[in-house]
Amino acid sequence: MMAHNSFALGMGFLWIPLIFLLIIAVVIMIQKINKNSSGEESSDESKATSILKERLAKGEIDLEEYDELFEKIKKS
Secondary structure (H helix, E strand, O other), rough: OOOHHHHHHHHHHHHHHHHHHHHHHHHHHHHHHHHHHHHHHHHHHHHHHHHHHHHHHHHOHHHHHHHHHHHHHHHH
């Protein structure tokens, strides 16, 4: 015959929410890591584009050079 151990049975119900919370925490961390890595690249690209626009406005580069450099920024 099996002995009924209510303590062990109760502990089983505690593990289910803990595992669920752990899974949620891992998903959130992965999303934050992905957001940070893609956000940094966008930020660098927008900074480079903004500098390029500034140089065009100041007359340091012409439109042809702007287009060429802009394409290089998009590719990187």
